[in-house]
Amino acid sequence: LYDPETRRFLLADELANGRIADMGDVDIRPAAVEVSFGLITEAVRQILARGALPVVLGGDHAITFPVLRAFSEPLYVLHFDAHTDFAPFAHGLRYTNSHAFRHIIAMPTLLGLTQIGIRSLRHTPEQVDEVEQTGHRIIGMNEFRRLGPSGVSAHIPDGARCYVSIDVDALDISLVPGCVSAEPNGLSYAELRDALAAIASRLTVVGFDFVEVNPLLDVGTGVTAYLGAHTVIEFLGRICAAPPWRARS
Numbered sequence: 182l183y184d185p186e187t188r189r190f191l192l193a194d195e196l197a198n199g200r201i202a203d204m205g206d207v208d209i210r211p212a213a214v215e216v217s218f219g220l221i222t223e224a225v226r227q228i229l230a231r232g233a234l235p236v237v238l239g240g241d242h243a244i245t246f247p248v249l250r251a252f253s254e255p256l257y258v259l260h261f262d263a264h265t266d267f268a269p270f271a272h273g274l275r276y277t278n279s280h281a282f283r284h285i286i287a288m289p290t291l292l293g294l295t296q297i298g299i300r301s302l303r304h305t306p307e308q309v310d311e312v313e314q315t316g317h318r319i320i321g322m323n324e325f326r327r328l329g330p331s332g333v334s335a336h337i338p339d340g341a342r343c344y345v346s347i348d349v350d351a352l353d354i355s356l357v358p359g360c361v362s363a364e365p366n367g368l369s370y371a372e373l374r375d376a377l378a379a380i381a382s383r384l385t386v387v388g389f390d391f392v393e394v395n396p397l398l399d400v401g402t403g404v405t406a407y408l409g410a411h412t413v414i415e416f417l418g419r420i421c422a423a424p425p426w427r428a429r430s
């Protein structure tokens with residue numbers, strides 16, 4: 182994993198010293214969402230109990246709530262997405278990928294939520310207004326471009342513990358054929374990468390997830406899955422090169 186632009190290897194120490202482990206898939210019990218969520222939370226708790234940094238690959242965005250529930254210490258959440266995933270509980274639905282952040286906002290460990298890249302026209306006003314009325318922050322694409330990639334996390338204190346949730350549909354529709362919820366006017370890869378790099382270098386990332394790639398929908402070359410893997414590797418590389426992780430090595 183050599184980056185010709187920075188002339189650096191990504192994750193060199195971590196790969197050479199066997200510090201990255203694949204924990205496999207969490208068992209999912211079909212049609213038993215709460216049971217499956219319990220298994221996800223337990224799996225992440227076990228990773229945290231070992232002092233490790235969980236990198237969780239979806240699946241859809243419903244998983245972020247049971248993942249975050251495993252963290253017992255306060256943290257900020259940075260959420261890259263075209264949608265707020267803040268649907269009201271209605272029609273008997275509470276735990277879909279549209280509901281995750283309605284649960285997350287109620288967690289006692291949440292210090293603050295920042296949602297970045299929000300732009301889909303398929304929101305109701307409540308799904309946007311209620312996030313801000315509870316003291317959290319939504320950054321749409323105009324504001325993203327005004328603030329720049331490092332500006333979107335600038336309101337979070339230096340070194341603060343943060344969890345990052347990345348929906349692939351934060352990226353522009355042209356980049357993500359293997360995503361069911363793609364939207365126009367999204368982030369370029371470089372914009373997302375640089376926003377993540379700024380987070381990794383200034384804050385203490387305690388975990389992250391990457392969700393909503395559907396390989397069954399992807400084009401034959403698998404470019405959406407490749408883009409997802411690329412994003413995860415680059416972000417993890419930046420996290421492991423940053424002082425909080427280096428201090429643990």
Ligand SMILES: [Mn+2]
Nearest residue numbers: 242262266348
């Ligand atoms: Mn989402």
